[in-house]
Amino acid sequence: MKKEYLIKLGEISLKGLNRKDFERQLATNIKAKLSPAHSAVRSTKGRMYLDVDEQVSDSVLSKALSTTFGISFFARCYSCGKDLDQIDGLVKSILPLGFADDGSSFKIDARREDKSFPLTSSQIEVRLAGIAHSMFPSLKVDLRNPDHALHVEIRDKAYAYMSQASSSSGLPVGSSGKALCLLSGGIDSPVAAYMAASRGLHLELVYFHAYPYTGEEALDKVRTLAKLISPYLNGTVLHVVNFTPMEKLIEASSSEREKTLMLRAAMIRVAEKLAKKRRCGALVTGESLAQVASQTLEALDFTTSMTDCLVLRPLIGMDKEAIISLARKIGTYETSILPYSDCCSLFSPAHPMTRPNRNREREAYFRMDGVEKAEDQAVSDSEAIAYDASVMEQ
Numbered sequence: 001m002k003k004e005y006l007i008k009l010g011e012i013s014l015k016g017l018n019r020k021d022f023e024r025q026l027a028t029n030i031k032a033k034l035s036p037a038h039s040a041v042r043s044t045k046g047r048m049y050l051d052v053d054e055q056v057s058d059s060v061l062s063k064a065l066s067t068t069f070g071i072s073f074f075a076r077c078y079s080c081g082k083d084l085d086q087i088d089g090l091v092k093s094i095l096p097l098g099f100a101d102d103g104s105s106f107k108i109d110a111r112r113e114d115k116s117f118p119l120t121s122s123q124i125e126v127r128l129a130g131i132a133h134s135m136f137p138s139l140k141v142d143l144r145n146p147d148h149a150l151h152v153e154i155r156d157k158a159y160a161y162m163s164q165a166s167s168s169s170g171l172p173v174g175s176s177g178k179a180l181c182l183l184s185g186g187i188d189s190p191v192a193a194y195m196a197a198s199r200g201l202h203l204e205l206v207y208f209h210a211y212p213y214t215g216e217e218a219l220d221k222v223r224t225l226a227k228l229i230s231p232y233l234n235g236t237v238l239h240v241v242n243f244t245p246m247e248k249l250i251e252a253s254s255s256e257r258e259k260t261l262m263l264r265a266a267m268i269r270v271a272e273k274l275a276k277k278r279r280c281g282a283l284v285t286g287e288s289l290a291q292v293a294s295q296t297l298e299a300l301d302f303t304t305s306m307t308d309c310l311v312l313r314p315l316i317g318m319d320k321e322a323i324i325s326l327a328r329k330i331g332t333y334e335t336s337i338l339p340y341s342d343c344c345s346l347f348s349p350a351h352p353m354t355r356p357n358r359n360r361e362r363e364a365y366f367r368m369d370g371v372e373k374a375e376d377q378a379v380s381d382s383e384a385i386a387y388d389a390s391v392m393e394q
């Protein structure tokens with residue numbers, strides 16, 4: 001036996017000739033989330049319908065669909081042929097799942113997309129409200145603020161559903177190409193990954209690990225964060241780069257005030273090299289304008305100037321409160337605030353340079369003896385950990 005879900009599309013429904021490509025990507029992503037269970041997805045005008053094995057629980061389906069970008073709402077739905085007796089029978093069988101004879105209020109909401117259907121939307125509503133009343137005599141109609149609602153849509157078939165849940169909107173992961181996101185153990189970068197993925201980017205992640213400056217707990221934390229955001233990213237790969245030799249070089253060869261800048265430059269340059277190797281078209285960071293010393297306009301200009309790669313900063317205009325509230329929503333906040341320092345917090349001088357001169361700092365970077373060799377060494381000294389798109393084992 002199969003169960004059926006109705007999926008309402010968000011921004012995809014505004015697309016023109018390329019809408020089919022987005023729908024195809026969305027269908028692929030949904031199926032990957034539910035693998036190895038068998039599922040099938042079909043689309044009709046702004047809607048998609050998912051058929052999936054009955055054994056897949058509603059909570060797994062809810063996790064799969066609420067973390068899939070491109071979906072605005074979804075609902076467990078029930079369908080039958082476009083025949084009045086069949087529709088009556090379907091409604092009688094599903095009303096007890098949500099309605100009760102307890103004096104509460106209800107509304108029937110009908111949409112007739114197929115104009116050849118013999119009853120208008122309001123005639124369908126009156127007919128089905130009669131059925132609801134006959135089954136639950138104490139129910140009252142409330143069209144504005146009902147306790148329960150039954151939605152009926154007449155399309156290629158007749159569909160009925162009760163409550164719908166909201167999803168993550170945005171565009172399906174993979175529809176905008178691929179990027180590499182710099183993931184630290186902090187609050188911001190997992191949110192940046194979420195935001196970038198919401199615009200259809202397929203992401204790989206990179207973490208610069210500098211043992212023993214940063215302990216194993218910091219790495220565990222980043223692994224946990226990668227696992228937590230992986231459903232939104234529709235699966236990902238985390239590259240853990242051994243950054244100890246680079247940090248030692250910076251520690252030994254740069255002035256106290258320039259350390260953070262040199263570290264940021266090294267990260268962006270190594271990330272660019274890794275991105276090229278992994279065919280990623282952009283870098284993503286969790287930087288937000290003026291949040292910390294390394295995120296002033298001049299500091300961001302300097303890091304940007306150190307790479308040829310497009311650097312996306314989805315959090316650039318967000319304040320910390322808004323970032324925290326998104327981190328809570330996606331479930332990363334509690335992990336992000338665990339008290340393990342990442343390499344940046346250990347590399348924070350008391351008086352960092354906040355208004356760097358782009359050319360002077362660039363020269364300072366390349367003056368560090370063997371820095372380009374250290375970049376290449378960092379790229380080759382990295383370990384890749386894969387995270388599956390499937391939510392089935394959870």
Ligand code: ATP
Nearest residue numbers: 182183184186187188189206207208285286287344
């Ligand atoms: P976050 O909360 O994401 O750690 P932050 O406010 O602490 O950010 P920084 O430490 O300056 O700011 O880092 C800015 C960005 O640089 C991060 O959002 C992340 O994209 C990247 N970054 C910082 N440290 C690392 C690291 N160890 N590995 C990978 N990326 C990093």
Ligand code: MG
Nearest residue numbers: 184186342344
């Ligand atoms: Mg940080």
